[in-house]
Amino acid sequence: MPGRAGLLRGGTGLLLLLTLLLGARWQWYARAHQQLDVGGPLDDGYLLDFYASEERGDGSGLTYRWSQPTSEIRLWAPTPGSQIILTLQMLAPPQPDGPQRVALAVAGEPLVEVPVTEAPRRYAFLLTAPEPLVEGDIPVTLEASRLAVAGDPRSLGVALAHITVEAVRGPPLPALLREFWAVPFLPVGLLLLSVGVLWLRLRFWLAGVVPAGVLAGLALAGRWLPDARLLLAAYLVVAVLLMVAALGLQALLRRARPLWPANDQRAWRWLVGIFLVALATTFVPTVQSDGTGYYAYLRSFTIDGDLQFGNEYRDAPFRHSPDPDKRRDTATGHQANPFAVGPAIAWGPLYGVAHLLVLGGQALGVPWEVDGYARPYVVLSMFTSALSGLVTLLVCYQICRRWVGPPVALPAVVTLFLGSNLLYYAMREGSFAHALSTAVTSLYLLAWLRLEERPTVGRWALLGAASGAMILMYWLSALLLLLPLLTFGRLLVAALRGPVHARREQMIRLVTGGALAAGLLLLVFSPQLLTWKVLYGTWVTVPQGTDYIEPRRLRLMDFLFSHLRGVLPWSPAFFFGMLGLPLLWGRNRRLTISLALAFLAYFLYNASHWQWYAGGAFGPRRITLLAPWFAIGLALLFDRLRHWRAGLPVVLAALMIGWMTMLTIRYRLFLIPHDPGLIRKMPELSFYFSLEALPLWALPGWADRSFVVVQLQQLFRPGGIDPLAVLLPVMALATWGVVAFAHYLARMRR
Numbered sequence: 001m002p003g004r005a006g007l008l009r010g011g012t013g014l015l016l017l018l019t020l021l022l023g024a025r026w027q028w029y030a031r032a033h034q035q036l037d038v039g040g041p042l043d044d045g046y047l048l049d050f051y052a053s054e055e056r057g058d059g060s061g062l063t064y065r066w067s068q069p070t071s072e073i074r075l076w077a078p079t080p081g082s083q084i085i086l087t088l089q090m091l092a093p094p095q096p097d098g099p100q101r102v103a104l105a106v107a108g109e110p111l112v113e114v115p116v117t118e119a120p121r122r123y124a125f126l127l128t129a130p131e132p133l134v135e136g137d138i139p140v141t142l143e144a145s146r147l148a149v150a151g152d153p154r155s156l157g158v159a160l161a162h163i164t165v166e167a168v169r170g171p172p173l174p175a176l177l178r179e180f181w182a183v184p185f186l187p188v189g190l191l192l193l194s195v196g197v198l199w200l201r202l203r204f205w206l207a208g209v210v211p212a213g214v215l216a217g218l219a220l221a222g223r224w225l226p227d228a229r230l231l232l233a234a235y236l237v238v239a240v241l242l243m244v245a246a247l248g249l250q251a252l253l254r255r256a257r258p259l260w261p262a263n264d265q266r267a268w269r270w271l272v273g274i275f276l277v278a279l280a281t282t283f284v285p286t287v288q289s290d291g292t293g294y295y296a297y298l299r300s301f302t303i304d305g306d307l308q309f310g311n312e313y314r315d316a317p318f319r320h321s322p323d324p325d326k327r328r329d330t331a332t333g334h335q336a337n338p339f340a341v342g343p344a345i346a347w348g349p350l351y352g353v354a355h356l357l358v359l360g361g362q363a364l365g366v367p368w369e370v371d372g373y374a375r376p377y378v379v380l381s382m383f384t385s386a387l388s389g390l391v392t393l394l395v396c397y398q399i400c401r402r403w404v405g406p407p408v409a410l411p412a413v414v415t416l417f418l419g420s421n422l423l424y425y426a427m428r429e430g431s432f433a434h435a436l437s438t439a440v441t442s443l444y445l446l447a448w449l450r451l452e453e454r455p456t457v458g459r460w461a462l463l464g465a466a467s468g469a470m471i472l473m474y475w476l477s478a479l480l481l482l483l484p485l486l487t488f489g490r491l492l493v494a495a496l497r498g499p500v501h502a503r504r505e506q507m508i509r510l511v512t513g514g515a516l517a518a519g520l521l522l523l524v525f526s527p528q529l530l531t532w533k534v535l536y537g538t539w540v541t542v543p544q545g546t547d548y549i550e551p552r553r554l555r556l557m558d559f560l561f562s563h564l565r566g567v568l569p570w571s572p573a574f575f576f577g578m579l580g581l582p583l584l585w586g587r588n589r590r591l592t593i594s595l596a597l598a599f600l601a602y603f604l605y606n607a608s609h610w611q612w613y614a615g616g617a618f619g620p621r622r623i624t625l626l627a628p629w630f631a632i633g634l635a636l637l638f639d640r641l642r643h644w645r646a647g648l649p650v651v652l653a654a655l656m657i658g659w660m661t662m663l664t665i666r667y668r669l670f671l672i673p674h675d676p677g678l679i680r681k682m683p684e685l686s687f688y689f690s691l692e693a694l695p696l697w698a699l700p701g702w703a704d705r706s707f708v709v710v711q712l713q714q715l716f717r718p719g720g721i722d723p724l725a726v727l728l729p730v731m732a733l734a735t736w737g738v739v740a741f742a743h744y745l746a747r748m749r750r
Helices: 002-032 173-181 186-199 206-224 226-255 264-282 290-304 310-315 342-363 375-400 406-418 422-427 434-453 457-473 475-497 500-536 556-561 572-586 589-607 621-644 648-668 676-681 684-689 696-701 707-715 723-747
Strands: 033-037 047-055 063-076 083-091 100-106 109-116 121-128 137-144 159-167
Touching: 002 033, 002 159, 002 173, 002 186, 002 206, 002 226, 033 063, 033 226, 047 159, 083 100, 109 121, 173 186, 186 206, 186 226, 206 226, 226 648, 226 684, 264 375, 264 406, 264 422, 264 707, 264 723, 290 310, 290 342, 290 375, 342 375, 342 434, 342 457, 342 500, 342 723, 375 406, 375 422, 375 434, 375 621, 375 723, 406 422, 406 572, 406 621, 406 648, 422 434, 422 621, 422 648, 434 457, 434 475, 434 589, 434 621, 457 475, 457 500, 475 500, 475 589, 475 621, 556 589, 572 589, 572 621, 572 648, 589 621, 621 648, 648 696, 707 723
Parallel strands: none
Antiparallel strands: 033 159, 047 063, 063 137, 063 159, 083 121, 083 159, 100 109, 100 137
């Protein structure tokens, strides 16, 4: 047996060594034999200062992009010192003084000037690959005079249709060894993958077989996507780095016992700490688009003392007001506001604190206007939405703890927050209702679960209040009221089938609890009813109309998978949480059926909306309030994976969080269009495999605009402290209040 084990280890080592050498050879080949179909779906990120893709109108199907008079191509850098042939396929219409001339420079060094004809021609240049100016990149600059094209106002240089790089000869041994520290570091990634396999405690021989299989898969994928071979390798390396980092963090926490979330108290500290880090690095208080409609309630009522929104829609210093069709005049002489009043009520307390600070600031000479628009009003109102993210974390943790322990519940809810669009709507788009509605829906589901565990009149009352708050924040969440209806029906049937001597008492308790819940629901929801009465002259209305639902056209596949706004690409934590929900069946079938019915009612309703992608939004925003359902699914899925291999949940979590971080940065930098029409036109391959899909270069600037970071920087700069710094203690106190409230909920008797 020892001899057999030694032979197995030796064979695994040799296989891994061979895989690393083949990986170096493959990476060298991919860098030395590049091709790029310009105007195709995979050219984003390679071309700077080029116009959009066009197709030649002669039936050839040739795609190209027009350069500006000065433009640049960024290619993966071949091995420095190697002889390569750079080929560019170009075309340009003839000019009065002869053919268009283009001067090329490589890495800042002039190469040649060539005439470009109207017919597409390939121009090949022999050169020595230089040292890259930027790590991994070799820039090729195109300089041309401005073309005179009738009827085209653009500044055009030359049309570029295809690019290839070909090495003259194969790699010497030093060039292969250099690939170990050359971008995209494929050999190092394969080595770390082997380490990750061992860390996951899989069979030893898999440490050689898995990297070899992955390399073979990469080579096959490279044949399918030759324009993206090196990008696929970069994806692999980044994924492996995330895997190893997650496993390393888990191992470190296991050894540092005081940090391991072995109990609820430690898990809560982690949740609060993660929230504070997210707040410090991502919180940007803004009001825009639909948010101006939500905010108009608060500003108009407190500053103008009415619900006339004409001046708010016209004069608010925010980007984008609601669409004109949402601002039409109503029968009562008001301008319509089709948004819920709940978010304005939730923002009210900290908005009131901001009002006092503005008044105090004026007394001290701070130039803040008492107009509802000054920065303290906006910052503290949007901070309320940010705090709702903390509420979601803490409450979803309590929900998940019913089925899993703290070491599983913690990564599940953290992944839910960071691996979906929840973080974005809590920190970047707080003026929308989605972060607030998610927090309140989490409280609602917690109240319902406690009612299911022990149905008392008091718990019916809490559920009624939570139900009213939920639909006050977002009317569509009324579909989730199916849960208490199912509970009431179940308890009613149980009472009628129970012993005769206990039937009267059970019925009285049930009817009293149900009536109290319904009364509290109406009471909490009454501000919306009163608002509708003032604006529209009726207590109940549907301001948006009812013609946007098409039940016969269920867009389920698009809703789940489309790159336009699908659940999987835009919120992977939601998708995997949905996959994990059926695992509840083995724990509690009654709860599974009730949760599934309410989930399907809301989910399918949104999938049947003609605008299922929710307009200009970040991801599937209308289903964020289903987050507690997804949290349960993630927790159960992570628990099942943990029983197979302890490291799998954190690996999956790291991959989802990493993808969402890159996606959010792309969206913030407009590397992904915000307009849904433009995203629809965007090739799906470009969404997933564009060079811009991994904007790692933007990570250092991720926190540049964060309110907290900016204010902390101001404290250490000469020239005085920004008056807005006074908001930091208020934010800290409000955060403490939310944590204290969540502790109170956790200590309530189950």
